[in-house]
Amino acid sequence: MSRKVEARSARIGVFKAGGTSILIVKNSKYDVWELPGGTQEPQEPINWTARRELREETGLEVSIRNLTFAGSTKYWGRKSSFHECVLYYTQFMDTKGILQQYPKDENISETMWIDFYNSRIAETMKFHPFSQFALHMLHSKLKVNS
Template sequence: MSNPATVIAAGGVVWRESHGSRQVLLVHRPRYDDWSLPKGKLAPREHVLVAARREIEEETSQQVVLGPPLGVQRYDVRKNGGTVPKLVLYWAASLAGPEQEFEPNDEVDKLEWLPVGKAKERLSYPRDVDILNCLDAVLPVESTVVILRHAEAVKRKEWSGKDTVRPLSDEGLASAERLSGVLAALGVNRIRSSDAERCAGTVTPYAASIGRRIHLHPEISEQGYEKDPSALEKVAAKAWKPGKVTLICSHRPVLPALAEALGLPVGKYATSAFMVAHRLADGRVIRERFGAP
């Protein structure tokens, strides 16, 4: 007999600073009469970062951006008369704007902002306290960098024009659209890209959605890197900007050197794969890798 499919869910710890104290947002679920952290199951083919943001916003009415990861919960739940494993991933989540008026619904009927210590006492499940205990260790974030390999392009052998203008394939265009939601969940607000069309085209849907221009850098194109491998250090030196979430889109041959210049681990990236790196005020860097959405 095959193992039952794992239920995948995502959520976050929504936090704010108020009167010199860090507060977190808890939700009350009338169905269970419990206090918990906002979370919910992924929709089919939904990226886990998109799901975390969506579930937080649906349950709390607050618009958020995701920060560093806080951990994973594993436990069993009842489903279809049996028991299946459940996996829940959590991120720190900060308000993306002014606090919004809460609209009670069937899933959540009450919210409450509480200081961290009181929130630990209010939470109904020790596993949620364990997640909350991780919050202070990942804050404050000074700056964030997302490095991304471009989406799938038309194959070289099928393209007769200049390589710099080789466009995304149909699958690449679809992936670029999906990436837009992921980048929104991370709150990307600075966009840097190779000047090659396949890189610029990958980040264009997101740039258009937030009304930001794409800063093109020949230094991180394949041709630019071959000509002068050290030139990308200029891009890397300006990437860690305090208070900003900077996206850098480049190519497979360039990304290892770019990662090294940023002080990040060197690795291989499939098309549309990316790394998110958060630099904390104490100098530590928290990072996580994701495949294509």
């Protein structure tokens, strides 16, 4: 009998003021780039999850207010299935925030600001498929709100 795992997680698209650069992190376990974030801890409000994960992965402190969209993904394996609901937040900040050179999170090997509107980035960097989808969704949501 297979084991069923359900999780809630939060990720955050952090933009430099002006909205042209977005922060990404490299997941060393899977060798992919993604938006900062991770799994909710028991009894933790989900927006606090995004804030905590951002701090652990990048050293940045921000207040989390803007829920942008939610997504869901499922994985099936031989011994287990996994369903994850992901809430995506956005936050704009001034550029005074200093990224940690060596993130506290052992699964993060690098942090980087990238040009959010450069469509060639997805072609040249290896993104987690759901993060690639999230970047596309952020593009469309931010165009509607601007």
